[in-house]
Amino acid sequence: MxxxxxxxxxxxxxxxxxxxxxxxxxxxxxxxxxxxxxxxxxxxxxxxxxxxxxxxxxxxxxxxxxxxxxxxxxxxxxxxxxxxxxxxxxxxxxxxxxxxxxxxxxxxxxxxxxxxxxxxxxxxxxxxxxxxxxxxxxxxxxxxxxxxxxxxxxxxxxxxxxxxxxxxxxxxxxxxxxxxxxxMASVNSGAGFSDMGSGGGGSSTIPGLSPLQSQIQLIIKNHPSDTGASIDAVCKQLRNVPEQQIREAVDFLSGEGHIYSTIDEDHYKATDG
The missing domain is CATH 2.40.50.140 (Nucleic acid-binding proteins)
Structure with missing residues (x-):
């Protein structure tokens, strides 16, 4: 080795x-x-x-x-x-x-x-x-x-x-x-990512994320709460996206180490925040 x-x-x-x-x-x-x-x-x-x-x-x-x-x-x-x-x-x-x-x-x-x-x-x-x-x-x-x-x-x-x-x-x-x-290289080869700001933040620079994953990561990163952004808060900002899709994206981001849970499994903060 x-x-x-x-x-x-x-x-x-x-x-x-x-x-x-x-x-x-x-x-x-x-x-x-x-x-x-x-x-x-x-x-x-x-x-x-x-x-x-x-x-x-x-x-x-x-x-x-x-x-x-x-x-x-x-x-x-x-x-x-x-x-x-x-x-x-x-x-x-x-x-x-x-x-x-x-x-x-x-x-x-x-x-x-x-x-x-x-x-x-x-x-x-x-x-x-x-x-x-x-x-x-x-x-x-x-x-x-x-x-x-x-x-x-x-x-x-x-x-x-x-x-x-x-x-x-x-x-x-x-x-x-x-x-x-x-x-930072991602293990998974995603569908690419787009520079989509949200919640007053800048562009995402994490390669390998889909547009939805990139946007959710930005929402969580820019959330002002000390306990992190809740799934509900993300859903409110992405009203046209089904909650199940958001949860799947959150699970992916968590598994890849881009976000982590805080007080419970419904609140997340970005690891690069």
């Missing part, structure tokens, strides 16, 4: 050759000039396809992480579940994608003993491949990902596709196109 060291892509020059792996500039991390330019770095606007090595080797300043000039906050990784530890409030995993040591992934849940079995969050099984969407965190010097979404792989082509997305993101950012939607 990929070499179990550094940035993973050592044969292609993307690995940890004394640098940090990831979407790095040719000069690597940690130089005085880069430290002075920290304030000019931009925040990633989408979930960034990453490897475990890139997460572990990302440059860190205070509680922020960087791949080159881009702040790395929300990531998606694909790997093998090595260990699973369950508790009523959290499921802990070790995820291994063969680019570095296994990465700790925490998924906070509410699996109270009084909750019906069918409503509990089911843990992923050991020795199965999963896709993780989450926020990068560091505690006591140990890095982990706090997952807001985990899905099992049903097609192993997704593993290869993910690694291509990682490379594409690296090339896009290194070529100076910035941290916009061009750095």
């Amino acid at each position: 990929w070499q179990n060291q550094g940035g993973g892509f050592n044969q292609s020059g993307y690995g940890d050759q004394g640098g940090g792996g990831g979407y790095m500039s040719p000069g690597g991390f940690g130089t005085p000039q880069q430290s002075q330019e920290r304030k000019s770095r931009t925040r990633a606007q989408n979930i960034m396809p990453s490897t475990v090595a890139q997460v572990l080797n990302a440059d860190q300043t205070d509680d922020k992480f960087y791949q080159g000039d881009v702040e790395l906050s929300q990531v998606t990784i694909v790997g093998l579940v090595r260990t699973v530890k369950e508790s009523p409030t959290r499921i802990d995993y070790e995820i291994d994608d063969m680019t570095g040591p296994p990465l700790e992934v925490k998924q906070f849940v509410d699996n109270d003993e009084n909750l019906p079995e069918e409503e509990r969050v089911q843990a992923m099984r050991e020795n199965t491949y999963v896709r993780v969407y989450g926020h990068l965190r560091s505690f006591a010097g140990k890095r982990s990902v706090v997952a807001f979404k985990m899905t099992p792989l049903t097609d192993m082509n997704e593993l290869s596709c993910h690694m291509l997305e990682v490379i594409h993101s690296h090339v896009t950012l290194s070529s100076g196109q910035g941290a916009g939607g061009g750095a």
